[in-house]
Amino acid sequence: MGRQPRQRPISCHLCRVRKLRCSRQFPCSNCTSRGVVCQHEGVAVAAPAAGSRPPVESPAVKDMSTMDLLARLERLESIVAAQGRERTEPPPSQRETPKNESERSAHPSPATVSRPVPPRLQRLTADALQLERSCSDQVLTDSLISDPIIFRTCPIRLAPGQPPYTFQNPSFQNNHAPSMVGPMDVVKCIWLPQRDEMRVILQKYIVDISLFYHIVHVPSLQSLVEDIYAGLEANVRVDVGGVLLLLSICASTTYAWSPPDDIRCLFANSAEANGQSTFWIKQALDVIGHSQKTAHASLECIQGLIILFFVFCNHESVSFRARNVFMYAISMATELLLHRIDDPTASSMPTLVRMSEAKKEIGRRVWWFMVATDWTLAQFSCPQEGVYLIHKHQMAVNKPRNTNDEDVIEGVDIIDRPETEATCMSYFVQRIRLAEVCRALLDRTPLGTQASESIAYQDILDVDAKLNKFIQNAPSFFSVNYPGLDELPATDIRRSLFITAQRYMLNLLVHRQLCKIHLPYLAQGTIDPAYAYSRDACLRSARIVFELDHQLQNENLPFFRSRLRLSMVLRSVFLASIALVLNACLTGDAEDTTEGEDEVAGAWKILHEVQDQFPPAAKLLELSIKILRKYKIKHRALDLLQQQVSGIAPYNNSFPMTPESANQEIRMSSVQQNIGTETENVLLEQHWQMLEGKMDLNTIDWDKLFWGIDAPFI
The missing domain is CATH 4.10.240 (CD2-Gal4)
Structure with a gap:
């Protein structure tokens, strides 16, 4: 064998x-x-x-080597890649041939089907990116660039007389480290009203002011007040952003304080309250300076900045100071990633992880309100005119829900109610839609480009159509002629005071915009039928502005007494007055009607009522009367104004019509002291020739025409 x-x-x-x-x-x-x-x-x-448990293998796989498996996978990948290239590559005639082979190798194209990245490489990449982000988070030590600040309370009527600085010893622990303050250091002191007084101020703000920019969550705001005052009483650190929010509310509320509010017994009268507004503005600015030095950022701080921005607008128009506060709010919002609240790629960032769903909803309100304001500001006559800062493609934020504050609760799903249902957010939602229409007009006319007259006018007509469509699509309870409104029960929210005030404001904004875009064509529409629509549309919107004011007066709302202290309301009244006075000068004596004369007189009466509160109103009234007296010396509106308003001062003082005429007047005053009236008449005649259509009306700078009243018109 x-x-x-x-x-x-x-x-x-x-x-x-x-x-x-x-x-x-x-x-x-x-x-x-x-x-x-x-x-x-x-x-x-x-x-x-x-x-770990050993895997169960099939007999075929068990007998196959690892190298064989890898070889088969590579062959399959090459087949799939080849098929993908055949479907995506253009024909040879359409392919771009590189200049040389080195150029092709310098820019390799990625494979159509990439191999999966091993987990270890993924972790290394994530760590590298995290290190790169950490390099940009260098923070200066607060003690090197900031000074300590403390907060104290006192009776609100005594607050303006309190010392802005106080002596501080190390035992006090409010808002700074003990080692930073010596035994007798001088420390900046910010004064707040007493707790009960702050509650009254807050109630006034919620009822009469917040309804136009509802960027707060009322239950959270009320809790914030109690927390801050509890911290002040316990001498512990309080949130700087929360304090700024309260100071801004004080500034806004005291500015809007009207005689009906005297029953709240906080001030001797409304004049005393109005006089305190600038004090609270200064207090807020001091806190803003401290927050900048300490790099503080919070949602409450942004809310305070937005409210303070509107206070500045009411006091001094859209000034550089007001815009600076608003831009700081945008910068802080991006720091908190409010512009990426609903960005899936940013959901894991610590700033957003710490935000609850309820706070994210408030963040959406804050962000979208800044967006709407930014797009609207681009319509103002200021250095920002024609430019907005927030681009719609550079944010990932859902629009705020149409829901009441009571429905925004931690741990509970937030219900988005239909637009036809009135809520505390209804006006806000429509305000965003209106801002989108304003932005569309800016996008049609890029900065630095000048379209032909026909194209520019067609753009105006397109925006006019969008604005009218906006009015038609708005919820019925915002309609001026809402059918069946009087038949609703008194408890219906559609008859509430805040919906009534919002209805007035929303229609005022729309017709102000319509009046503005058609005003440059009003005079030309009297002689050129091609622009007759603009003349009619401008006058119709101007008349609606005053009709809305009369309707609001009949509603007997507390808001009516303070409405003319709001910058946006005043601007709308100014613009409507300009249109009516200009039309009165353009029409012939035979065309004058009693209705038209009453309209002009009514507009003048409103301007006279607010001239003590807002000096530009007096200057506009003066200029309007001068123009009408020059070209319609016997116009009935002049007599009606004298009858309606007793003790009106004669308007004989001359002031420049435009910056150019101001410079001319200064140059000539040294040699021609006695011809002021003649110079004024020449200037009026020059501008009147422009208005009669003897010059290119589309080139008229309407803001410069009324520059003499020191207020930009929108």
């Missing part, structure tokens, strides 16, 4: 080399415990991790 061939070893390579007892079930237990590849006659079997 011949020699039998040697039997194949049944132990794996590791067990044979180290003379171990092999379990003969591959991978064997020895290889598994050591975490090495179990090799058996050329077949390498990876050992599973310790503690």
